[in-house]
Amino acid sequence: MTSYHINALSMLEAESIEIIREAVAAGRNPVMMYSIGKDSSVMLHLARKAFFPASPPFPLLHVDTTWKFRDMYAHRTRMVAESGMELIVHTNQDGLEARVNPFTHGSSFYTDVMKTQALTQALDAGEFDIVFGGARRDEEKSRAKERIFSFRAPGHRWEPKAQRPELWNLYNTRIKVGESIRVFPLSNWTELDIWQYIHQENIPIVPLYFAMVRPVVNRGGTWIMVDDERLPLAKGESPEMRLVRFRTLGCYPLSGAIESPATTLEEIIAETFNARSSERQGRLIDTDQPGSMEKKKQEGYF
Amino acid sequence: MMASSTTDITAFLATQRDKTTLRFITCGSVDDGKSTLIGRLLHESKCIFDDQLQALEKDSKQYGTQGEKIDFALLVDGLQAEREQGITIDVAYRFFSTDKRKLIVADTPGHEQYTRNMATGASTAELAVILVDARKGVLTQTRRHSRIVAMMGVRHVVLAINKMDLVEFDQAVFERIDAEYRVFSTELGFASIHSIPLSALEGDNIVTHSARMSWYDGPPVIEYLNSVDTAPMSERRALRMPVQWVNRPDQHFRGFCGRIADGRVRAGDPVRVLPSGVLAHVKDIVVWGGAVERAAVGESVTLTLAEEVDVSRGDVIVAADAPPEVADQFECRLLWMSEQPLLPGRPYLLKLHNKEVTATISEIKYCEDINSGAHLAAKILALNEIAVVNLSLSQNVVFEPYAQSRTLGGFILIDKLSLETVGAGMIEFALRRAANIHWQALEINQQVRAAAKHQAARCVWFTGLSGAGKSTIANLLEKRLHAAGKHTYLLDGDNVRHGLNRDLGFTEADRVENIRRVAEVAKLMVDAGLIVLVSFISPYRSERRLARQLFAEGEFVEVFVDAALEVCERRDTKGLYAKARRGELKNFTGIDSAYEVPEAPEIHLLTGTADSVACVNAMMEQLAIR
Ligand SMILES: Nc1nc2c(ncn2[C@@H]2O[C@H](COP(=O)(O)OP(=O)(O)O)[C@@H](O)[C@H]2O)c(=O)[nH]1
Numbered sequence: 001m002t003s004y005h006i007n008a009l010s011m012l013e014a015e016s017i018e019i020i021r022e023a024v025a026a027g028r029n030p031v032m033m034y035s036i037g038k039d040s041s042v043m044l045h046l047a048r049k050a051f052f053p054a055s056p057p058f059p060l061l062h063v064d065t066t067w068k069f070r071d072m073y074a075h076r077t078r079m080v081a082e083s084g085m086e087l088i089v090h091t092n093q094d095g096l097e098a099r100v101n102p103f104t105h106g107s108s109f110y111t112d113v114m115k116t117q118a119l120t121q122a123l124d125a126g127e128f129d130i131v132f133g134g135a136r137r138d139e140e141k142s143r144a145k146e147r148i149f150s151f152r153a154p155g156h157r158w159e160p161k162a163q164r165p166e167l168w169n170l171y172n173t174r175i176k177v178g179e180s181i182r183v184f185p186l187s188n189w190t191e192l193d194i195w196q197y198i199h200q201e202n203i204p205i206v207p208l209y210f211a212m213v214r215p216v217v218n219r220g221g222t223w224i225m226v227d228d229e230r231l232p233l234a235k236g237e238s239p240e241m242r243l244v245r246f247r248t249l250g251c252y253p254l255s256g257a258i259e260s261p262a263t264t265l266e267e268i269i270a271e272t273f274n275a276r277s278s279e280r281q282g283r284l285i286d287t288d289q290p291g292s293m294e295k296k297k298q299e300g301y302f
Numbered sequence: 303m304m305a306s307s308t309t310d311i312t313a314f315l316a317t318q319r320d321k322t323t324l325r326f327i328t329c330g331s332v333d334d335g336k337s338t339l340i341g342r343l344l345h346e347s348k349c350i351f352d353d354q355l356q357a358l359e360k361d362s363k364q365y366g367t368q369g370e371k372i373d374f375a376l377l378v379d380g381l382q383a384e385r386e387q388g389i390t391i392d393v394a395y396r397f398f399s400t401d402k403r404k405l406i407v408a409d410t411p412g413h414e415q416y417t418r419n420m421a422t423g424a425s426t427a428e429l430a431v432i433l434v435d436a437r438k439g440v441l442t443q444t445r446r447h448s449r450i451v452a453m454m455g456v457r458h459v460v461l462a463i464n465k466m467d468l469v470e471f472d473q474a475v476f477e478r479i480d481a482e483y484r485v486f487s488t489e490l491g492f493a494s495i496h497s498i499p500l501s502a503l504e505g506d507n508i509v510t511h512s513a514r515m516s517w518y519d520g521p522p523v524i525e526y527l528n529s530v531d532t533a534p535m536s537e538r539r540a541l542r543m544p545v546q547w548v549n550r551p552d553q554h555f556r557g558f559c560g561r562i563a564d565g566r567v568r569a570g571d572p573v574r575v576l577p578s579g580v581l582a583h584v585k586d587i588v589v590w591g592g593a594v595e596r597a598a599v600g601e602s603v604t605l606t607l608a609e610e611v612d613v614s615r616g617d618v619i620v621a622a623d624a625p626p627e628v629a630d631q632f633e634c635r636l637l638w639m640s641e642q643p644l645l646p647g648r649p650y651l652l653k654l655h656n657k658e659v660t661a662t663i664s665e666i667k668y669c670e671d672i673n674s675g676a677h678l679a680a681k682i683l684a685l686n687e688i689a690v691v692n693l694s695l696s697q698n699v700v701f702e703p704y705a706q707s708r709t710l711g712g713f714i715l716i717d718k719l720s721l722e723t724v725g726a727g728m729i730e731f732a733l734r735r736a737a738n739i740h741w742q743a744l745e746i747n748q749q750v751r752a753a754a755k756h757q758a759a760r761c762v763w764f765t766g767l768s769g770a771g772k773s774t775i776a777n778l779l780e781k782r783l784h785a786a787g788k789h790t791y792l793l794d795g796d797n798v799r800h801g802l803n804r805d806l807g808f809t810e811a812d813r814v815e816n817i818r819r820v821a822e823v824a825k826l827m828v829d830a831g832l833i834v835l836v837s838f839i840s841p842y843r844s845e846r847r848l849a850r851q852l853f854a855e856g857e858f859v860e861v862f863v864d865a866a867l868e869v870c871e872r873r874d875t876k877g878l879y880a881k882a883r884r885g886e887l888k889n890f891t892g893i894d895s896a897y898e899v900p901e902a903p904e905i906h907l908l909t910g911t912a913d914s915v916a917c918v919n920a921m922m923e924q925l926a927i928r
Pocket of ligand 1: 337502
């Protein structure tokens with residue numbers, strides 16, 4: 001009897017496609033969070049594969065803080081055109097009017113208003129009850145225990161005790177009115193898997209992932225890119241031109257760049273594999289208080 | 303490994319691409335050192351980054367139990383509330399890799415009340431690492447954990463005998479525990495058990511052989527996980543694909559999406575749709591941007607079928623010749639996972655692969671003591687209890703026993719009111735077999751009969767002059783087909799002329815009738831699913847055409863056994879040509895009766911020049927029978 005091993009990446013792909021189809025088959029009102037980053041790009045690609053030759057039967061949702069990199073907006077436009085999917089863009093209008101920004105309000109408050117609250121508003125407005133997110137279990141300790149189908153009580157609250165056991169690949173997609181499910185098709189992917197897959201499938205990603213000479217300023221040991229004139233500069237501070245790239249992308253004032261000469265996917269992969277610091281290091285919101293990701297999750301942030 | 307140059311990176315990507323996945327579960331009682339071991343494995347396989355290590359050092363001082371030393375257990379303790387209580391209370395998944403594999407670890411707690419977490423973690427695991435404290439040996443908990451993983455279908459065990467540093471690395475301690483465990487676990491039927499003595503805390507036998515336990519000559523933990531063979535999925539098994547989603551963008555395309563649970567599929571394969579039993583053929587295996595020739599177990603695919611048949615979510619597309627059973631009553635193992643007890647007679651929702659039906663427990667046969675395996679009588683089932691029950695469903699479902707297929711044999715129960723997942727079950731066997739229902743629903747036709755014989759029915763019609771070699775080749779071909787496991791029958795002058803066609807002579811009219819009868823008989827046999835070899839001179843085109851018209855496109859294979867008249871006459875094995883020449887035989891083909899050469903035979907054999915074995919080889923090729 002010949003044994004047959006499907007390789008690890010094909011296994012992940014097959015599992016993610018199964019998850020996406022299962023969530024859609026639940027017959028609810030699904031939406032896919034699209035944050036424009038590399039994980040979102042992989043998730044979108046998997047969704048398109050899952051339903052080929054049809055388009056994925058759900059819209060994309062971008063919670064726009066208005067502080068994303070300009071390159072990200074350009075990439076968003078391109079991918080929406082290419083996929084033929086509907087894109088919903090939502091910004092917290094109250095936050096916008098109150099001029100909530102990462103500088104004067106601090107990253108914690110800003111994230112709560114412009115991301116967590118904005119997301120809640122958008123989900124309520126669309127009455128979405130299946131929400132695809134690109135989070136991975138390997139990203140952060142508290143995510144290691146996250147379900148693939150993560151149950152949310154009314155008001156989008158995540159309650160650790162209310163989570164359903166997930167046996168085999170059997171997902172209980174039944175919910176009551178007001179409840180919803182966050183679905184994480186990339187749960188079992190690692191950062192290296194993501195890059196390998198982008199390489200294998202030739203998935204388009206935002207150019208910011210590749211090294212280029214960019215204008216940056218040093219903030220507390222982290223390189224912040226001066227993507228537009230809104231970034232307040234201290235007296236005497238002027239942007240330096242450095243060869244940098246990003247390992248994760250979010251709001252530009254909160255995304256730290258790393259110095260790197262990696263201009264190709266191969267070089268990024270080599271660098272990532274040899275990396276001595278995790279990708280979340282570049283995310284400023286993780287470390288602002290102990291157990292901070294867990295608190296945010298309970299409040300409804302991904 | 304430093305990958306710097308392009309070739310290094312290409313090589314690196316190639317090794318990454320070839321990696322396979324191993325999923326395993328760790329179990330042990332509180333404080334056996336499970337978290338420490340996992341933290342170690344992550345650390346040693348270089349899956350921890352510098353910033354995480356720094357955070358760990360900080361955490362170690364604040365929450366750790368190791369004083370100034372790094373407490374690896376903190377790497378894997380997750381939620382804040384749990385961290386403060388100092389315990390882990392759920393299933394967490396961790397990722398690391400060896401040079402050949404990507405490993406996914408389900409980390410589950412050792413508490414009495416968390417059987418359900420362990421079952422959850424074990425449901426997708428191929429292997430279990432069971433921790434034992436060397437000072438304590440095999441405990442009640444060890445037995446319980448082993449029973450749970452065995453019940454969930456885990457077939458390979460690593461018995462990690464930890465804290466060897468606290469027993470002076472004593473070989474006798476290790477051997478005693480190993481022996482005790484093997485005796486106890488015989489009844490659980492694991493396919494492999496491997497014991498490793500280690501100190502998770504101090505790193506002995508994790509990556510390299512421990513110098514302090516030179517008496518142990520087996521592999522360290524990481525090496526073992528890198529190489530253990532965990533009965534890999536087989537692609538030789540029959541196709542099983544539960545239909546998850548029907549993809550129907552417009553009326554021109556109807557694809558059936560699902561993940562292949564077993565076996566493999568190729569374009570053109572005959573398949574059956576269960577539970578209806580309808581037969582169809584795979585047209586295309588559709589993937590992003592095109593189609594592929596084949597797909598196998600583990601892959602998520604979209605199939606289109608050549609025939610317009612009814613298929614919906616919850617159906618299972620299976621190999622036509624090896625369908626699984628269909629039933630609505632089962633005996634199964636059930637693990638109860640809810641605070642609300644299970645009540646016999648109460649309707650629950652049951653989800654088995656992609657099918658949801660209503661289920662009631664008609665009888666709790668007995669409850670199983672998870673520590674001892676003893677059978678206990680029970681009226682209800684409480685949280686974390688395991689029982690063997692009879693289950694009755696609102697409709698038939700396609701299934702296989704859990705021991706054979708986790709996908710077709712594992713199910714969950716959902717409470718109809720709370721909608722929570724309340725039970726996990728494993729089908730053992732069907733109580734009232736509906737196995738044959740789908741056979742009645744479908745027409746027994748030629749394809750069904752042929753499929754039962756693992757072949758495509760054919761009429762292979764040999765025509766040619768007497769002595770051209772028809773019978774020799776037909777006989778040889780039949781032997782070869784038989785050896786290949788095919789079901790055949792050979793019709794020739796000998797077995798037809800003496801019985802069925804005894805009343806016929808050699809006039810032109812009789813020759814026509816002879817062929818007509820032979821063709822009709824061949825048709826009946828093809829309908830029975832056989833490969834029929836017909837060896838008759840059949841000199842007239844019109845009769846051969848008549849015969850051909852009785853069969854479906856592609857079913858009739860005309861073989862022109864071509865040898866020149868002089869050659870046949872020279873061979874004259876039966877002395878017939880001589881007789882005819884002498885005028886003792888009337889209407890002999892080639893002498894005083896015409897042979898009309900076939901215009902477009904499927905196969906043209908020149909027996910005058912090629913030997914018969916070569917001819918038969920060529921035919922086996924052409925008939926695509928391997
Ligand atoms: N001496 C010694 N102590 C160990 C070893 N492995 C774990 N421990 C200690 O045992 C205690 C419990 O370990 P932990 O990993 O938290 O156990 P868990 O509850 O199974 O996850 C901790 O104080 C560990 O440092 C070992 O191999 N030797």
